[in-house]
Amino acid sequence: MNIEAPQITLFEDSHIEHCKNVLKKEAQIEDVVRALRDNVGDKHRTEQTEVVTEIAKRERKVFKTRAAAAIDRHLDATEDGTKASELAINKGLLNFVSLITPNIRLRARAGSGKSTALVIKCDFLINELGVAPEAIQLLTFNRSASNDLSKKLRKALGDKVGKRVGVNTFHSLAYHILNCCPQTQHLKLIFKEEDRSQKEQLSDLEAIVVKETTARDFAAYRERYEGTSYSYMTRFENFDQSIRDFVTGATALYRARRGTPTPLKHNPVTRHLERVVAAYEARLRQSSTLDGEAGLREAARILESDVDLANLNRIDEGIQPLFTRLGGGMQFLFVDEFQDFSAAFAEITQGVMARNPNCVMNAVGDDWQSINAFMGADLSFFNGMKKTHVASLNLPLHSNWRCGKRIVELGNRVMGASKATAAVPALPHDGKIRVRVGDIQNFKRKKEEWHAEAQDFLEGHINNMAQAAWADDLRAGRERGTVVLLAAQNSPFSKSLQAYAKMIDTTEGGKVTTSTSHASKGGEWDHVILLDGTASHYPSAHPAEPAQRDMIKRADLEEEGQRLLYVAVTRAKYTLSILAPTELHPKLNAALEIARR
Structure with missing residues (x-):
């Protein structure tokens, strides 16, 4: 190790000199990137991280002033004149923008302004370093x-x-x-x-499922679900049709998960799905369709x-620049929503990078907002970037510019955050949390009975919660803000979200909208009313249920339910109201404490 240290230092010195020459337009970024990867490419991953981390510390200093200039073009100074780039709360942003040679996985928490970060970095590269706009590619979902x-x-x-x-x-x-x-x-x-599915081929798929599902398969499914929480299915008179229906839905998940680092189980269910998928894809080939x-x-x-x-x-002509980039003209690739990668998206990205061996990839996402396992998303791609992309760094962007302090705190406690992983409130206002729990018993009761009680409970609180939120606006000198009703499903407790929304009195103003918790990702509202903060709704019912239990571990589904709760609560700017007709979800227990403040 004593022999290696001087060699690393010599390379670091050379790297920094080349970076300084980039600023002076006397060196090309791709040449500096190539030299970095050549130097660390054959090192063990731990040693590679150590070298790249040390280089990054020095590289930031070279580009810090120019990166700060780009930040200050987009973000306002404080009232006392402090520039945005000088604020401690923006340190993560400055660190991200000022690095140009390592691949970066940027973990951007909810409300951290990842789109703004991407735009500022593009500005920095183009206007401060002279990178051609045509050499930059952004990929979204x-x-x-x-x-x-x-x-x-x-x-x-x-x-x-x-x-x-x-x-x-x-x-x-x-x-x-x-x-x-x-x-x-x-x-x-x-x-x-x-399009991640086979919507236009659904009739073909349904026909294939009928053809490829035999009496032996039905018997295997019956045996698989006897004695489990899905045993009720085996008593259905239309058991065979139920199996066909969820197998049709499960094929998309099975196809998307092929190639995922976590291998699929091998049992009668997955073998049947494999047979259905093979027949479906053979039909695609026969019809020359993709x-x-x-x-x-x-x-x-x-x-x-x-x-x-x-x-x-x-x-x-309109897409010629795209093919120029794909053909080797790409210097920077920015990937959005990296936490939602499935094997197919990883393969596309690897193919783009293979075409552009000196391209730098910046992948932005939030592991706490990975909620698309039913589409094949797997966090192993997000967590394993250093394994798949040489000379990579993991950086945080944890400042929350959306939510009040109490709402940020609740989000952290939902996720059991450590100091290193926690989101940091960036806004001065506290925010407000309200909680109501109904304690309605649903064990061994007919759904129709306790769902009616749950509806009554919600009807008794929804309008009050909305009016309390608007009263907060009035006290704060704000106009009546937007209210959204969120739930894991479109019809929580057998009543539509739209029907619940009509219970809110808007005669004095105020806008009310609805969304599922899944669909709310990426959105924000002044006030959020969560209608189903219960353990039974997070994780929510899976589109491929119950076949998903053979493709996704129960523990992974539980964690995804936890992350979906995090997404739901972090949509709120000023107030978050949580309604739980039955029991409160354990991950939301902290809301009771915070609400009393």
């Missing part, structure tokens, strides 16, 4: 996120420059590749922007091949 980032980039950089930065969903990227490559351009593509999942995998295969993407004949 859905069209709304893509459109939002595009608008923010154009506003921040100016329309001419902002629109030159590449912004695509993963699926649109795959679509363009498949539609332009000679070996796939004849195929029928039944996806484009963000759906979203197959399209992602095929596009990844092309990216890993030697196809010359930069010089394809069939490329529209």
